[in-house]
Amino acid sequence: MIPGGTAGNVIAARLSEPASELKNVLLIEAGPSNFDFATIAIPFAAGTLSPFTPVDWNYTSVVQPGLNNRSIPYPRGHVLGGTSSTNYMVWNTGAADEWDRYANVTGDPSWSWDSILPIIKSIEALSPPADHHDTTGQIKPSLHGTSGPVGVSLQGYPSHIDGKVFKAIDELPSEVFYNEDMGSGFPLGVGWSLSSVKNGSRVSSATAYLDPALAANRVNLDVLINTQVTRLIPTDASQDAPAFLGVEFTQSASGKSCLCDLMDFQFTIFSLGPYHILNATTEVILSAGAVSTPQLLMLSGIGDKTALADFNIESIADLPDVGRNLQDHTALPNVWSINVSSSPDDMKRNTTLFNDMLEEWATTRTGQLATSPIGPIGWFRIPDNSSIYGTTTDPSAGPATPHYEFIFAEIFSSYVEPEPTSGHHMIISSNLISPTSRGSITLASASPFDAPLIDPALLNSDFDIFTMVEAIKAAQRFLTAPAWDGFVLGQYGLFEGVTSDEEIEKYARNTASTVFHPSSTAYMSPFGASHGVTNPDFTVKGTRGLRVVDASVFPYVPLMHPQGYIYVLAERAASIIKAGKAAWKTADYTPTSQDVFSKDNLDL
Known part of the structure; x- marks a missing residue:
């Protein structure tokens, strides 16, 4: 092996x-x-494990024309467990349409959703969230396995933004709908995120x-x-x-x-x-x-x-x-300033606070560190009448599969901006899920110790940049719901003042990176x-x-994590x-x- x-x-x-x-x-x-590396076990510490750490291969892509000729870090786990030991632990098992597409393109019907579903259930061990809150209405236990090797759980310790996300769904029915469980094979909509976390600790292979x-x-x-x-x-x-x-x-x-x-x-x-x-x-x-x-x-x-x-x-x-x-997913963590007195951003600035939380996690496997930093997630399609379809065929696996994703989190995150020293923030990361761009891995030399040339070709097609622009606009519209009044103070940093399609495209090309999902x-x-x-x-x-x-x-690249x-x-x-x-x-x-x-x- x-x-x-x-x-x-x-x-x-x-x-x-x-x-x-x-x-x-x-x-x-x-x-x-x-x-x-003790930090690997701490769910909330996922963001500290890559890139450029001892448990990462520390790769860098070649210059990306679609990212305004930037090269980007390209994290891959370099430790037992591989990337399952260093990722953000999001647990998805796919859409029925895409497993059926795998069956069709390989000529092997045993790759279909109906054949794969029993395997999924045999892997999972659905577990209580770290805070042991009542999960009624947040997940359908009957869709999941209970005795497999991989413990999975809903997010514990909900943030300030979680309730507002679901209230905004009710206020904007024309924009988005609630999906109680994305493990059904139908992922579209916004729902609570499952993570490979059990008893307050990361589960890796x-x-x-x-x-x-x-x-x-x-x-x-x-x-x-x-x-x-x-x-x-x-x-x-x-x-x-x-x-x-x-x-x-x-x-x-x-x-x-x-x-x-x-x-x-x-x-x-x-x-x-x-x-x-x-x-x-x-x-x-x-x-x-x-x-x-x-x-x-x-x-x-x-x-x-x-x-x-x-x-x-x-x-x-x-x-x-x-x-x-x-093929890979393009990520863009769009940042807003929010009106709260405390948030996980404080842990990164206050050593005493962090040490107290670390002690709580170490002794009881509870507290903020016992859960992933990722909050609710959502999966969306661009409209069927989008102008891009005049020149591009839909690259998704079918009408029940997504083109882009939202990840909600109450924390500052950016691939290009420095960490702010004050204030509190939230992100809606707009991630391109069904790219038409195709890249490559090629040799840089005949030495196995030289990193290969990695070209994910991010945002390198008309469909990909069109969809990313539409995703950012959809995130902006989502925050117009009354649920956010007085809470969201405005777009932050390089995102501040970005409104027109031209400004959004320029911003995306200057700040996007990878979700770390090469395939x-x-x-x-x-x-x-x-x-x-x-x-x-x-x-x-x-x-x-x-x-x-x-x-x-x-x-094809999986249409979820x-x-x-x-x-x-x-x-x-x-x-x-x-x-x-x-x-x-x-x-x-x-x-x-x-x-x-x-x-x-x-x-x-």
């Missing part, structure tokens, strides 16, 4: 279960243990899947941390589809680390100076995410042979779509299709013994692998002439 991210930990835990016939599983994670597996003392599951995979090695090229069962990796200067001892593994390990080669006997599963997965594939000779030749990388499997089709760079297509990278069973086209299980396989979708992918992949035992298996592998390495034990 490569690495121990959102999907990787699910696969490792499921394949090492006593009932599985795949007896030995090794998980290789480039980052440190999630237990090394590391805590939900990996920790319980390790706690069970499974001798067939081992986890390497601080260990970076540098490429995949073909171990048998005798057939048209080469087998990729070799993994080359190295360990960080911070120390060679293992969360448990390697015991009785059916792997062959070779040393290569500071590198090591490990050859699996069953298969290799790549779950490095929409940025690192295509990078590793290309470094390993899987990709566009013409592009690989530019870096003197031998083409072993010519798959031109590797790294192409990158689709190793996308699925039907078996036998000449396009795409993976098959509906996660196997990589033109290869043997290799699968990809992460957000890169989605043909993708964390929940990725758990679904991973659970489905684990079931497929266990049912088939392996995509391909080799008997007692013997090194070929290309494996000129001296056999050695890995020193842990």
Whole structure:
């Protein structure tokens, strides 16, 4: 398994279960243990975990023409749990229309909503919010699972703005409606946000899947941390589809680390100076995410042979779509000043207040820090008669799926403005959810230690900027409801005075960034299709013994926050692998002439 991210930990835990016939599983994670960073567990501290921290890959995009030629931070989790350990914990599981679209474009009906819904319920453990308030009318418990590994809960400790959001819905029926539960497969409207939080602490794939597996003392599951995979090695090229069962990796200067001892593994390990080669006997599963997965594939000779030749990388499997089709959500946290005497902004300025709240969380897992900073969320469509449809086809999955999102939060947030030293603020983040722009992941060099070139192509189409402008205007209209009278003081900072379409577009291009949801760079297509990278069973086209299980396989970017979708992918992949035992298996592998390495034990 490569690495121990959102999907990787699910696969490792499921394949090492006593009932599985795949007896030995090794998980290789480039980052440190999630237990090394106590802040990860604090829900309200999500905003401090990225970018440019020890638990982030600290990527930066290439210059974005749609963002007025700015490059932007591009956070990805670099720690056990991956981005599930560093994200904002929003829990969505998608719209029925989009799962049905996945089924249609892959030619596999088992990706439909009706087939996926039981998996969703098997993952969830609906839990009380941190403040244990009565959630009647805020969620429909019958739509959710209660005994799965991932604890999910509604927001605890509602802010000043939450009640006003729902009052404004009643006052503006022509603009928006209330959605009691977005887990129904119909997400449109505004409702209470579910988060991957249980008992006042973050739930990541590391805590939900990996920790319980390790706690069970499974001798067939081992986890390497601080260990970076540098490429995949073909171990048998005798057939048209080469087998990729070799993994080359190295360990960080911070120390060679293992969360448990390697015991009785059916792997062959070779040393290569500071590198090591490990050859699996069953298969290799790549779950490095929409940025690192295509990078590793290309470094390993899987990709566009013409592009690989530019870096003197031998083409072993010519798959031109590797790294192409990158899709992401564009985020813009629009800020207003509000009339309150206290808000979460105070915690960032008052050390004593923060320490008191930290003590409350540490001792009781209650208080403001025990809940996500994100409040209610909403999903919307631009009108069917919008002028943009004169030149653009609707990119969404259907009439019950969104084009843009609102996130409400009573806190200052900005990607480009400094933190204010006084006052109190709220945001309505307008996020583009159904982009028509397509970007790419390409190699910067043949070195695995050089970050790839990341081009999400944000706001790089007429539809995308049109929709973002419409979303900001809709947010402005929403705040004209009487519920906000005397509470909202005005637009703040770079948003102040922005009213016309031209001003809104300029403001958006100058201040927008990413919601951190890259996808689709190793996308699925039907078996036998000449396009795409993976098959509906996660196997990589033109290869043997290799699968990809992460957000890169989605043909289209998820139309909500993708964390929940990725758990679904991973659970489905684990079931497929266990049912088939392996995509391909080799008997007692013997090194070929290309494996000129001296056999050695890995020193842990």
